[in-house]
Amino acid sequence: MRFVSVLLVSILVLLMAGAVLADEGQTVYGEGVSAPDTMLVSELLTNPDQYVGKTVRVKGTAVGVCAHRGCWISIASDTEGETVRVKVKDGVIVFPPEIMGDMVVAEGVWTANELTMEQTKEVCAAQAKEEGKEFDEKEVSTCMTMYQISGTGAVVASK
Amino acid sequence: MEMRTFRKWCRTFHRELGFLAVGLTLVYAISGIAINHAHHWDANYERTVERFTIEAPGTGPTAEIEPVVLERLAIEVPIKSTWRAGETEFQVFLEGGGFDVNLATGEVVRHGFSKRPLLFDLNFMHLNSGKAPWTGIADVYGGMLIVMALTGIFLVRGRKGLSGRGGVLMALGFLLPIVFAVVSRGGG
Numbered sequence: 001m002r003f004v005s006v007l008l009v010s011i012l013v014l015l016m017a018g019a020v021l022a023d024e025g026q027t028v029y030g031e032g033v034s035a036p037d038t039m040l041v042s043e044l045l046t047n048p049d050q051y052v053g054k055t056v057r058v059k060g061t062a063v064g065v066c067a068h069r070g071c072w073i074s075i076a077s078d079t080e081g082e083t084v085r086v087k088v089k090d091g092v093i094v095f096p097p098e099i100m101g102d103m104v105v106a107e108g109v110w111t112a113n114e115l116t117m118e119q120t121k122e123v124c125a126a127q128a129k130e131e132g133k134e135f136d137e138k139e140v141s142t143c144m145t146m147y148q149i150s151g152t153g154a155v156v157a158s159k
Numbered sequence: 160m161e162m163r164t165f166r167k168w169c170r171t172f173h174r175e176l177g178f179l180a181v182g183l184t185l186v187y188a189i190s191g192i193a194i195n196h197a198h199h200w201d202a203n204y205e206r207t208v209e210r211f212t213i214e215a216p217g218t219g220p221t222a223e224i225e226p227v228v229l230e231r232l233a234i235e236v237p238i239k240s241t242w243r244a245g246e247t248e249f250q251v252f253l254e255g256g257g258f259d260v261n262l263a264t265g266e267v268v269r270h271g272f273s274k275r276p277l278l279f280d281l282n283f284m285h286l287n288s289g290k291a292p293w294t295g296i297a298d299v300y301g302g303m304l305i306v307m308a309l310t311g312i313f314l315v316r317g318r319k320g321l322s323g324r325g326g327v328l329m330a331l332g333f334l335l336p337i338v339f340a341v342v343s344r345g346g347g
Contacts, residue, residue, distance in 0.1 A: 063242045063250060067206070069197060080221065080243045094288055097204060097272050101239035101252025 030093040030153035033057055033107040041077035041084045044110065048147045051110040056149060058084060059105045070094035075104055086151040099156045108151035120144040169310035176303045183300045190285035193278055203279050207271040215265035218246055228260055232267070
C-alpha cells in the first residue's frame with residue numbers, strides 16, 4: 001500500500017513540475033489561432049454582413065476585458081475609435097485583465113445578432129451612461145444589429 | 160475475495176487516498192465557493208479606482224495629444240500602449256492598470272488591479288486555466304475521489320453502515336442532484 005501512495009505522490013509531483021515548467025512565452029487561449037490570414041478590423045466593420053458565419057482572424061491591442069468573468073475582450077481597430085468584441089463561452093476561455101494593452105490575435109466566427117427595440121434601447125442607454133451623455137429613448141427608432149466574433153481562441157503577446 | 164479482506168482493502172485505499180486528497184480538496188472546495196459567487200465579486204483580482212483631474216489636454220489629433228496626456232499624467236512606470244477610444248476618450252495601459260482620460264474635461268480615472276493572494280492560484284487550478292499539465296492532476300484527483308466514494312460505502316457495518324443510517328444518507332446524496340436535475344429541466 002505504501003507503494004501505491006508513493007506512486008500517486010510521484011505522479012502528482014511530476015505533473016506539478018510540468019505545470020511550473022510550462023512555456024511562458026506568448027499565451028494561447030482556447031484553441032489558439034489557425035486561420036491562414038489576419039484581416040483588418042476596419043475591413044470587417046466596413047462590410048460586416050459579408051463575413052457573417054465565416055471564421056475570421058483579427059489582430060489588435062486589447063482595450064477592454066470583461067471584468068466579471070473574463071468572457072470577452074475588445075480589440076482596437078486600425079481605425080481610431082473602432083473596436084471589435086470577441087465573446088467566448090463563459091469558463092471555457094477566461095481573459096485576465098493583464099492583457100489590457102497587449103497585442104492580441106483572435107479567431108472565431110463572425111456573428112450578427114438582431115436586437116429587439118427594447119434591447120436596442122437598453123444597449124443605447126448603457127452606452128450613453130458609459131460616455132456620460134444624456135439618453136432619450138425617443139431618439140431610438142431602428143433596431144440595432146450587434147456584430148461580434150464568437151471566439152474560439154486567441155494568442156496574446158505580452159509587452 | 161472474502162468480505163473481510165475486501166473491507167480491509169477499502170479501508171486502506173480510503174485512508175491513504177484520503178490523506179493525499181486533503182490539499183487538493185481544499186483547493187477545489189475553497190475556490191468552488193469563491194467562483195460560485197463570481198456575480199457578486201471578483202474572485203481573482205482586487206480592483207481599485209481613483210479619480211483626479213489634470214489640465215484638459217484638448218481634443219486635437221492623437222499624435223499631438225498623446226505626449227501632452229502622458230506628460231500631464233506624470234507616469235513613472237513603463238507604458239504598454241495607448242488608445243484613442245473616441246473624440247474625448249484616451250486610454251493609457253500600464254502593468255497592473257491604466258488611465259481613462261477625458262480629453263475635453265481633464266477628468267482621469269485610474270484603474271488598478273492585483274491578483275488576490277492565494278485565491279487567484281486556487282481559482283487558476285480549479286478552472287484549469289493552465290490546461291495540459293493540470294488536466295492530468297485533476298484527472299488523477301477525480302479518480303481518487305471516485306475510489307474514495309466507493310470504498311467509503313463499505314467502511315462501516317451495521318446500523319451506521321449501508322443497511323442503516325449510512326444507506327439513508329447515501330440515498331439523500333443521490334436524491335438531491337436527481338431532484339434538482341428533474342426540477343431544473345422541468346423549468347426549462
